[in-house]
Amino acid sequence: MRSGIVAIVGRPNVGKSSLLNALVGQKVSITAPKPQTTRHRIQGVLHGDNAQIVFVDTPGMHRAAKKALNKAMNDAASNSLHYVDLALFVIEAGRWTDEDEAVLERLKSVKSPVALVINKVDKFSDKNDLLPLMEKLAPLREWAFVMPLSALKGANVNVLAKQLMERMPEGPPLYPEGQVVGHDLSFTISEMVREKLMRSLAQELPYALTVETEAVEREGGLLKASAIIWVERDGQKKIVIGEDGAMLKRVGTAARRELEEMTGGKVFLKLWVRVKEGWTDDPKALSRFGYEGG
Template sequence: MRSGIVTIAGRPNVGKSSLLNALIGRKVSIVSHKPQTTRHRIQGALHHGEDQIVFVDTPGLHLIARRALNRAMNQAAAGALHDVDLVLFVVEAGRWTDEDQAVLDRLKGKDVPVALIVNKIDRFADRERLLPELQKLAAMRDYAFIVPVSALRRSNLNPLRDEILAHIPEGPPLYPQGQVVAHGDDFTVAEVVREKLIRNLHQELPYSLTVEVELFEREQGLDRISAVIWVERDGQKKIVIGDGGETIKKVGSAARQELERMFGHKVFLKLWCKVRENWSDDIKALRRFGLSGQD
């Protein structure tokens, strides 16, 4: 029996959350095309026979951290590199940035094996072009192993899983059989609502909002949930609500439908939007919203 903790690290928007969801086979971490969607360390367990891999999805490490929220996300990502059995360093095939280099530099000197996962290989129509790319990346450091994948197409995931299992220690499971996530349903609600907001709002507004669940009551066959969307300015509140409440209704409907699929029963979801000025640069607010960078 093998059991271990594996951190998924990389720059923002490289596909870490998509890879986690693809490996586990269900949605554990929200995803969008916008960078910095993941704000927390999110754990998900892959059960494979008696073996178990506990993955830790992290916020993307980024170079510019002007606000307290960005610094907290960097802290959360860096903290997930300690006391683990393996780190998956995820990069994007055909693209290397200063932020990739910053993550690689952060991994230097860590007393933990690091594997290179080259994601988005589906963008290479000619796979022969991929080989020199892999050779170039392999020369940057001594990796435990290198696996090219496409999280979107679920390509080459079984070989990746087998390599991970070969590099984690023997030991008892860390999660009970059948348990996949460590977070509670209220966290799931907040993240699903935030994902729908990200997908329905444009420009920089998604980075200035967060979601807090105020009420979660579970009756037989029905969840009654009330959640607050926090923004930083009155103008942002008007955008979130939309003309005649159109935007917030659309977000609430999409979130409710997804939550019903996830929970397997009816959900009554009420959303509000409130202003807390500059919450993303307020340590007390970040602690209240569970975004302080601490476990």
């Protein structure tokens, strides 16, 4: 039996969460077309015949850590690299930025093997167009391997999984057979609501809010849950609620439907919106809301 831990790292918005979901075969980490959607270390488990991999999806590393929240996310991503058996450095095909360079710089201190994953190759009809980037990156460090793939289309994802299985050290499983998600239902509910907010709200507002699950209980076949959406200002609260409560209802309905699909049963979800000024730069608030490094 082989088992180990693999960190998925990279700058924001390169498809790390989509890759994690594709590898384990179900939605474990929320996704949205906005940078820094992932704020916590998310664990997803891949089970093989004689191997198990625990993937850790990390927040996107970014240079501008102006607030305590940004620093906490950077710290969560960096700290994930200290105990893994292998790290996957994910970049976007055809695009190399200063933030990619900054992540590569942080990886210099990582003692574990690092593999280069070039995601979103489905954007290129001619794969030869990827060669200049691969030739540029190949000599920058000693890579465990280089893997071009498309997490969205599933191209080469199984090849990557097989490669990783073979590289895991010998050892017993870290999670029971069949367990795919490494966090509890309360966390799942918070993240699911936050994903719907990220997808529904424009511009900067999603970065000024967080979601805290207040209660979860089962009554027969019904799952009852309540959660608080925290924002920084009264004006933001009005936007999240929407005219006559329309936005809050839309977000709640979308989250409830996905929870029902995930759990296979009926869900009653109640949402509130409350204001906590400056929570993104308040270490005590960050600690309460579960942000590592806060």
